[in-house]
Amino acid sequence: xxxxxxxxxxxxxxxxxxxxxxxxxxxxxxxxxxxxxxxxxxxxxxxxxxxxxxxxxxxxxxxxxxxxxxxxxxxxxxxxxxxxxxxxxxxxxxxxxxxxxxxxxxxxxxxxxxxxxxxxxxxxxxxxxxxxxxxxxxxxxxxxxxxxxxxxxxxxxxxxxxxxxxxxxxxxxxxxxxxxxxxxxxxxxxxxxxxxxxxxxxxxxxxxxxxxxxxxxxxxxxxxxxxxxxxxxxxxxxxxxxxxxxxxxxxxxxxxxxxxxxxxxxxxxxxxxxxxxxxxxxxxxxxxxxxxxxxxxxxxxxxxxxxxxxxxxxxxxxxxxxxxxxxxxxxxxxxxxxxxxxxxxxxxxxxxxxxxxxxxxxxxxxxxxxxxxxxxxxxxxxxxxxxxxxxxxxxxxxxxxxxxxxxxxxxxxxxxxxxxxxxxxxxxxxxxxxxxxxxxxxxxxxxxxxxxxxxxxxxxxxxxxxxxxxxxxxxxxxxxxxxxxxxxxxxxxxxxxx
Numbered sequence: 001x002x003x004x005x006x007x008x009x010x011x012x013x014x015x016x017x018x019x020x021x022x023x024x025x026x027x028x029x030x031x032x033x034x035x036x037x038x039x040x041x042x043x044x045x046x047x048x049x050x051x052x053x054x055x056x057x058x059x060x061x062x063x064x065x066x067x068x069x070x071x072x073x074x075x076x077x078x079x080x081x082x083x084x085x086x087x088x089x090x091x092x093x094x095x096x097x098x099x100x101x102x103x104x105x106x107x108x109x110x111x112x113x114x115x116x117x118x119x120x121x122x123x124x125x126x127x128x129x130x131x132x133x134x135x136x137x138x139x140x141x142x143x144x145x146x147x148x149x150x151x152x153x154x155x156x157x158x159x160x161x162x163x164x165x166x167x168x169x170x171x172x173x174x175x176x177x178x179x180x181x182x183x184x185x186x187x188x189x190x191x192x193x194x195x196x197x198x199x200x201x202x203x204x205x206x207x208x209x210x211x212x213x214x215x216x217x218x219x220x221x222x223x224x225x226x227x228x229x230x231x232x233x234x235x236x237x238x239x240x241x242x243x244x245x246x247x248x249x250x251x252x253x254x255x256x257x258x259x260x261x262x263x264x265x266x267x268x269x270x271x272x273x274x275x276x277x278x279x280x281x282x283x284x285x286x287x288x289x290x291x292x293x294x295x296x297x298x299x300x301x302x303x304x305x306x307x308x309x310x311x312x313x314x315x316x317x318x319x320x321x322x323x324x325x326x327x328x329x330x331x332x333x334x335x336x337x338x339x340x341x342x343x344x345x346x347x348x349x350x351x352x353x354x355x356x357x358x359x360x361x362x363x364x365x366x367x368x369x370x371x372x373x374x375x376x377x378x379x380x381x382x383x384x385x386x387x388x389x390x391x392x393x394x395x396x397x398x399x400x401x402x403x404x405x406x407x408x409x410x411x412x413x414x415x416x417x418x419x420x421x422x423x424x425x426x427x428x429x430x431x432x433x434x435x436x437x438x439x440x441x442x443x444x445x446x447x448x449x450x451x452x453x454x455x456x457x458x459x460x461x462x463x464x465x466x467x468x469x470x471x472x473x474x475x476x477x478x479x480x481x482x483x484x485x486x487x488x489x490x491x492x493x494x495x496x497x498x
Contacts, residue, residue, distance in 0.1 A: 080212040082111040082235075083200045083274075085281070086145065087118050087192035089125060091220040091327045094141040100322075104223035108232055111212065114203070117142045117150040118196035119219070120158075120188070125327050127185070129178050135327030142219070149199040155188060162187050168288045173297040175253055186300055189218075190284045197281035213238055214277040217269050222331070224321040224338065231271065231318050239314070243272025243280060247317040248338065253299035264301030265308065265315065269322065272313075279311040286310075 084106065091097070106113050119142060124134050139152050159166075166180075166187060176182035193216060204210055213235050231244050245266050252263030270280050283303070290303050308315055323335035339347065 079209070080111045081209065082109050082113045082213040082215065083203075083211040084113050084115045085193070085196045085200055085214060085216045086115065086142070086147075086219050087196045087216070088189055088218045088220055089122065089137060089327070090119055090139060090141040091135075091137070092325055092329060093219045094144040096222060096325060097219060098144050100223040101217065101221075104226050105215065105217070108227040109213070109215075110232065110236055114148040114200075114211070115145045116196050116199040116203070117145060117147040117219075118192045118199065119150075119152055120155040120192070121152050122155060127181065127327075129176065129182060130326045130328075130332070131330065132327045137327060149203055151195060151199060153195070158188055158191050159184070162191065162284065165284065165288060169291060169298045172291045172295075173257075175259070175297040175299045183298065186298075187284065187287075190287070193281050194284060197278065211274050213271065214274050215269075215271040216277060216281060218324075220325050220327075221268065221322045222325055224323065224343070225319070227271075228318050228320060231320075234316075235271070238273045240273055241276050241312070242314040242316060243270050243276045243308075244316045244318045245270050246320045246322075248321065249301070249334070251299070251301045252305075253297060253302045255296065257297065259299070263305075264299070265305040267300050267304045268324075269320070276311075276313045279308065279313055280304075283307055 119139050121139060122137050124136050126133055126135070142150055166184060169183060169187075170180055174180050174183060197214075197216070200211065200214065234242075234244070246269055247266070249266050249268075250262050250264045252260050254260060254263070270277065272280070286307055287298060287303065290306055291298050294306070321338045323338060324332045326332065336344070
């Protein structure tokens, strides 16, 4: 009531503000004797009791980190075995990839190896990012590895099964900038790895024996190094929860949407204990969660590092190189840089020794001069362009004389009659439907609706040797009996060759 009265009187507004200020108007009375209660009073004369001893705030306890205890891959004393899980598409698998896999990986493992393979029922593949256009594939090549179990499934069925995952990942963007083609291939590869690992688990349940070490590898790689000795020694007593991955091509997609050469994790090969490799092989269920957590585009090497860190897997790096091979037989451009100059020279020498020797330039020119193919006109060497222009500019009699005595080739010294015979013999022959050139006169007075003048020689060769100054000369020299016959036919009956 007193406060309301003070606030109601305008004259006492300043007094009310002074009275209600705590520092000057709230006296605090404290007892000096320890253990007794202390009291305080306000301007209204009301007492407030306080506790005898104010409790101190308890500190926030630090989070207790419980170490992850991984179970043993196999019971103590049980025979140790290794599972080799192969996935993806068999691109030159029998001829090139599997021999290097057997020499560099399988022969280095100290335990018996069982192979498990999964692939798709594709007879050809097309990927513009890799330079593959309708390249043939043969799924039966996986039999060269003598798999314990294998599976060949339909790729279209896999696309329909993971369509929801694909649509969700598309919302965050395309890290490869090829209209989500690589994103679709990544889901197919993850499914192939997951299915191959499931084959290994099915064999464990069937035989009752667990695998100590699991190795996962793609089927389209060429190995350059042997499995390191440190990894081989660690395989014999593999620590639970640990895996080994290569230490190259560790790309990382960061928050600025740029890909950096370090920071990620190579996802093409891994070897480790069975339980940790189970986390490595099952990635599809966590792909969407990764994008929702980091709020950026899906990227394979960056996602694998996030996935293994989240799964508490102990990851070790090893120096182990290999190259990806495409379905057209070529090695990826980035992977070529993994070879040293000496290794690259040795590989090129081996490729030249195994390939069929191509004919030399002199032999190629001589074969064309002696026996030109009848199906399609043989291409002309660049050195005879000037004689060809002279023959085209000369009258038919001069052309036949030039054909009778062709000039010598300036490089090989042989008689090159490829272009000369083409020009001299084709001038008097009926024009071909796919090789005609519309020639105008120098004055440009011919009408646009006039019938075209066909030239029977190759259009590409004529386009290179003709110039604006010789247009009228070439047009007059190309007149033949077939052209006169075509001009005598009414224009309504003539075919439109433009």
